[in-house]
Amino acid sequence: MVDTTKNTQIYSTWGRKMAKPVNPNVAGKVISKAKRPLLVVGSEILMDEKLVEKTISIAKKGIPVAATGHSITALMNKGIDAKYINVHSLATFLGDAKWGGLDGQGSYDTILFLGHKKYYLDQVLSGLKNFTDLKTLAIERHFMQNATLSFGNLRPEVHLDALDEFIDNI
Amino acid sequence: MSDIPNGLFSIDELENVQITIGKIVGAIEQKAKEEGVEVGPTPKPGISALRDWDYKLLSRYKPVYTPVCDQCCYCTFGKCDLTGNKEGACGINMEAHQARETLLRVITGAAAHSGHGRHILHHLIGLYGRDKPIDVGPSNLLAPNTQAVTGIRPETLGDLEEVMDYVEEQLTQLLATIHAGQEGAAIDFESKILHGGMLDHVGMEVSDIAQISCMGMPKSDPEAPLVEIGMGCIDSSKPVLVVIGHNVAGVTNIMDYIQDHGLEDKMELAGLCCTAIDMTRYQTDRGGKPHAKVIGTLAKELKMIRSGVPDVIVVDEQCVRADVLDEAKKLSIPVITTNEKIMYGLRNRSADRPQDIIDDLSSFKEPGALILDFDVLGQVAPELTLKMSKIRDEMGIKALPSDEDLKELSTKCVMCAACEMDCPDNLPIMEAMKAGVDGDFSKFEYLHDKCIACGRCDQACPKDIPILNMIEQASQKLIREEKGLMRAGRGQISDPEIREEGVNLVLGTTPGIIAMVGCSNYPDGTKDLYRVADEMLKRNYIVVISGCSAMDLGMYKDEDGETLYEKYPAKFLAGNLINVGSCVSNSHITGTAIKVAAIFAQRQVSGNYEEIADYITNRIGAVGVAWGAYSQKASSIASGCNRLGIPVVVGPHGSKYRRALIGKPYNEEDWKVYDARDGSEMPIPSSPEFLLTTAESIEELLPMLAKNCIRPSDNNMGRMIKLTHYMELSQKYLGHMPADWYKFVRTETDLPLAKREDLLKILEKDHGWEIDWKRKKILSGPSMKSDVSAQPTNVKRLCKGEC
Ligand code: SF4
Ligand code: SF4
Ligand code: SF4
Numbered sequence: 025m026v027d028t029t030k031n032t033q034i035y036s037t038w039g040r041k042m043a044k045p046v047n048p049n050v051a052g053k054v055i056s057k058a059k060r061p062l063l064v065v066g067s068e069i070l071m072d073e074k075l076v077e078k079t080i081s082i083a084k085k086g087i088p089v090a091a092t093g094h095s096i097t098a099l100m101n102k103g104i105d106a107k108y109i110n111v112h113s114l115a116t117f118l119g120d121a122k123w124g125g126l127d128g129q130g131s132y133d134t135i136l137f138l139g140h141k142k143y144y145l146d147q148v149l150s151g152l153k154n155f156t157d158l159k160t161l162a163i164e165r166h167f168m169q170n171a172t173l174s175f176g177n178l179r180p181e182v183h184l185d186a187l188d189e190f191i192d193n194i
Numbered sequence: 195m196s197d198i199p200n201g202l203f204s205i206d207e208l209e210n211v212q213i214t215i216g217k218i219v220g221a222i223e224q225k226a227k228e229e230g231v232e233v234g235p236t237p238k239p240g241i242s243a244l245r246d247w248d249y250k251l252l253s254r255y256k257p258v259y260t261p262v263c264d265q266c267c268y269c270t271f272g273k274c275d276l277t278g279n280k281e282g283a284c285g286i287n288m289e290a291h292q293a294r295e296t297l298l299r300v301i302t303g304a305a306a307h308s309g310h311g312r313h314i315l316h317h318l319i320g321l322y323g324r325d326k327p328i329d330v331g332p333s334n335l336l337a338p339n340t341q342a343v344t345g346i347r348p349e350t351l352g353d354l355e356e357v358m359d360y361v362e363e364q365l366t367q368l369l370a371t372i373h374a375g376q377e378g379a380a381i382d383f384e385s386k387i388l389h390g391g392m393l394d395h396v397g398m399e400v401s402d403i404a405q406i407s408c409m410g411m412p413k414s415d416p417e418a419p420l421v422e423i424g425m426g427c428i429d430s431s432k433p434v435l436v437v438i439g440h441n442v443a444g445v446t447n448i449m450d451y452i453q454d455h456g457l458e459d460k461m462e463l464a465g466l467c468c469t470a471i472d473m474t475r476y477q478t479d480r481g482g483k484p485h486a487k488v489i490g491t492l493a494k495e496l497k498m499i500r501s502g503v504p505d506v507i508v509v510d511e512q513c514v515r516a517d518v519l520d521e522a523k524k525l526s527i528p529v530i531t532t533n534e535k536i537m538y539g540l541r542n543r544s545a546d547r548p549q550d551i552i553d554d555l556s557s558f559k560e561p562g563a564l565i566l567d568f569d570v571l572g573q574v575a576p577e578l579t580l581k582m583s584k585i586r587d588e589m590g591i592k593a594l595p596s597d598e599d600l601k602e603l604s605t606k607c608v609m610c611a612a613c614e615m616d617c618p619d620n621l622p623i624m625e626a627m628k629a630g631v632d633g634d635f636s637k638f639e640y641l642h643d644k645c646i647a648c649g650r651c652d653q654a655c656p657k658d659i660p661i662l663n664m665i666e667q668a669s670q671k672l673i674r675e676e677k678g679l680m681r682a683g684r685g686q687i688s689d690p691e692i693r694e695e696g697v698n699l700v701l702g703t704t705p706g707i708i709a710m711v712g713c714s715n716y717p718d719g720t721k722d723l724y725r726v727a728d729e730m731l732k733r734n735y736i737v738v739i740s741g742c743s744a745m746d747l748g749m750y751k752d753e754d755g756e757t758l759y760e761k762y763p764a765k766f767l768a769g770n771l772i773n774v775g776s777c778v779s780n781s782h783i784t785g786t787a788i789k790v791a792a793i794f795a796q797r798q799v800s801g802n803y804e805e806i807a808d809y810i811t812n813r814i815g816a817v818g819v820a821w822g823a824y825s826q827k828a829s830s831i832a833s834g835c836n837r838l839g840i841p842v843v844v845g846p847h848g849s850k851y852r853r854a855l856i857g858k859p860y861n862e863e864d865w866k867v868y869d870a871r872d873g874s875e876m877p878i879p880s881s882p883e884f885l886l887t888t889a890e891s892i893e894e895l896l897p898m899l900a901k902n903c904i905r906p907s908d909n910n911m912g913r914m915i916k917l918t919h920y921m922e923l924s925q926k927y928l929g930h931m932p933a934d935w936y937k938f939v940r941t942e943t944d945l946p947l948a949k950r951e952d953l954l955k956i957l958e959k960d961h962g963w964e965i966d967w968k969r970k971k972i973l974s975g976p977s978m979k980s981d982v983s984a985q986p987t988n989v990k991r992l993c994k995g996e997c
């Protein structure tokens with residue numbers, strides 16, 4: 025079992041309400057229980073083929089994917105439901121009850137993040153934390169203090185193991 | 195209204211008493227009347243004068259806040275935790291506080307430009323007098339931002355003083371609203387942000403037109419000379435004088451001294467940041483060749499200092515690292531500060547004899563000097579450089595670690611990851627250290643271009659490993675090859691150029707203007723800029739560039755060994771690449787849009803900001819890109835563009851500006867305007883989709899640029915061209931047709947000819963549109979009509995029968 029909760033040193037934004045560090049098995053269960061989860065995937069997955077594989081495995085569990093940046097280039101024709109959207113727009117729309125979602129089926133309740141630049145995602149999460157009631161879950165290599173739940177700061181190889189365990193628990 | 199004119203007059207009975215009449219209420223209107231110019235409803239607008247216009251923009255483009263800090267510590271009631279939009283002790287909530295924070299940044303940026311403007315104007319009036327005519331090239335509309343905002347049509351340097359008075363007064367009013375217990379509504383902070391941005395463009399314009407008029411800088415010249423750029427173009431065997439900053443006033447005295455004393459071949463004069471750009475514009479308007487070289491952007495500052503190459507450093511203002519003196523001291527490089535904004539605790543030597551200053555600094559009695567007298571500066575800086583070069587040679591200054599040291603330093607690393615976690619881009623430093631142990635330094639070389647030379651890794655390392663110096667030493671070969679060319683800043687786009695190209699811009703047959711501005715805080719190195727500009731230029735967009743972006747663009751060459759400045763001409767025509775100049779030249783980008791409205795469309799410009807902004811919003815397909823924006827100035831520049839309806843995309847680091855303006859394409863009611871012919875409502879395409887947003891990568895950015903150049907006024911040919919680029923760029927960089935392409939189709943003639951049939955099939959099959967296949971016409975489906983004579987406007991009073 026990978027412990028992803030040890031290092032929660034903060035490097036970017038600051039606030040009193042902070043993410044709860046979470047282990048992969050618990051994170052997997054949170055997603056399993058979500059009514060309408062969304063996996064938001066950033067372009068950083070393109071730096072590592074293994075991250076692309078893990079992304080596809082998560083999506084194959086039936087979770088729709090919002091592909092931000094140019095991550096969509098690795099996710100097309102893979103038998104998953106992935107659509108391109110800009111992450112700043114997405115975060116804005118997520119907080120709007122009138123938005124129909126990427127598929128017109130309505131809004132989401134639990135948002136999962138993978139493959140983003142640390143500083144960029146932290147800003148996106150800051151908006152969601154302060155202005156929406158959404159549950160956000162960061163399964164990144166870095167502790168994302170503005171998420172509801174987050175892995176801690178991890179080395180790349182530990183991160184990949186953690187993702188495997190996460191996938192097994194969905 | 196009074197009949198007393200501005201100026202000096204004496205009262206006979208009161209001998210020796212002179213009264214100066216500076217401004218008279220209604221003076222702008224009176225002068226305009228005498229000149230036969232009409233003045234619009236808002237000359238010199240106060241904070242509330244354009245509020246209605248701002249509200250219109252903000253109702254479509256909603257502020258999106260992403261706090262960097264969830265607390266407020268502005269006053270002693272605090273710290274207040276505002277998480278979740280809670281209120282602080284003074285009653286302000288998170289939204290309003292974030293808007294207030296943004297306003298503070300915007301007016302800080304505007305104050306930096308305007309402070310620069312006031313300084314250089316004062317300096318130039320001292321040299322040339324108030325009556326010195328403004329001369330910016332073959333234009334009648336000399337100062338489009340100034341005229342649209344203030345109603346003043348400046349003709350002389352003296353006229354610009356009143357413009358600066360206005361800007362400064364308004365900035366003070368805006369600053370006052372930051373105080374605790376002032377504005378409480380986010381929306382009104384937002385309006386103030388737009389006001390501050392607008393003022394910024396006036397302040398920048400004053401700075402640049404004053405220096406263009408007096409300093410022999412290129413005047414709307416497409417043939418402005420090419421300038422050497424890059425760390426590799428500095429001949430370090432000669433004495434090297436490096437200047438850093440943004441205000442070229444004092445540096446011109448140095449340049450004159452070097453020329454007058456025949457020192458040009460005996461030493462190197464090179465610059466970092468916008469002072470460098472303006473040095474290369476100095477005295478080049480009559481075919482003169484540039485008298486200085488450009489090293490590069492802020493991201494090269496620490497690298498250049500730590501290379502030990504400079505013999506003397508002169509700094510002026512803005513974007514100068516706070517540790518220049520400390521860093522320089524370590525390498526026995528004297529530092530001269532020349533502007534009250536940066537004095538580094540140095541003794542004021544302005545009134546001292548140049549020789550005494552040279553003696554004191556060259557004997558290291560003092561590490562540097564503050565010299566505010568530019569004649570003294572002009573002599574001291576070059577003479578000290580010549581002297582220091584010999585002294586430093588004899589001292590055998592060792593700046594960077596040797597190759598042998600690199601290996602040893604790598605072994606000191608304990609792989610704690612502190613550096614990587616603190617690095618703003620989380621660069622893979624540990625991998626480089628790992629390879630370095632085996633004598634492989636290629637991974638340090640890989641870091642060189644991506645590293646913005648902030649030095650945070652050095653500060654973080656528990657083993658005191660000089661990481662940045664290691665990167666620089668390992669990259670010496672790359673650095674030697676860093677040689678490029680940049681076209682010197684040409685200043686404004688001239689009136690005749692606007693007359694020629696305006697129609698193509700408004701109809702969309704020139705697909706758009708991409709304005710690449712801002713700083714060097716890139717997410718992934720400098721080459722991204724080159725890729726973006728080259729792609730858009732190939733597609734016939736006009737690329738306008740300035741400041742740090744203009745420098746970095748010149749660093750790369752194509753397979754034929756040409757930089758983009760050599761490859762593409764610099765006229766204001768489709769497929770041209772224009773460097774307008776330094777940071778303050780950004781005002782010429784908004785100025786161009788204002789000129790299209792004023793000259794091509796003959797809209798009244800003086801004091802008529804709203805109508806001009808409305809015209810630009812609906813008709814001019816321009817998008818700003820500040821891919822490496824880091825500064826407060828970049829946020830004020832963007833806000834000034836935004837008030838004119840010009841959207842701006844910043845790179846991912848720009849998310850730390852903590853606020854964006856993003857539209858909702860799915861909210862149909864947001865995408866409607868009036869047709870000024872009869873005041874009826876007309877639907878418009880959801881473009882631009884935002885006024886300020888971020889993109890994650892340039893692959894995402896490129897299709898965004900094409901899409902957000904679409905405007906309601908496009909004719910069929912124009913829409914077809916824009917749509918083609920949007921679809922092609924999405925396919926090329928995102929691998930698929932954009933999901934929303936069909937929303938921009940009004941008739942079959944908006945579709946690219948070669949793909950028309952296929953696209954019609956998709957429209958029928960996927961979107962249920964009705965097609966007449968015999969005539970290949972769309973019968974039903976589009977949500978808007980194609981009508982080139984429609985007059986889209988957001989402002990009801992501009993509709994027929996409304997006024
Ligand atoms: S300004 Fe208001 S929110 Fe900020 S510290 Fe003071 S009381 Fe608190
Ligand atoms: S100096 Fe370069 S490597 Fe070091 S923290 Fe800054 S960007 Fe990262
Ligand atoms: S901070 Fe220093 S010791 Fe730690 S990994 Fe970086 S270079 Fe090595």
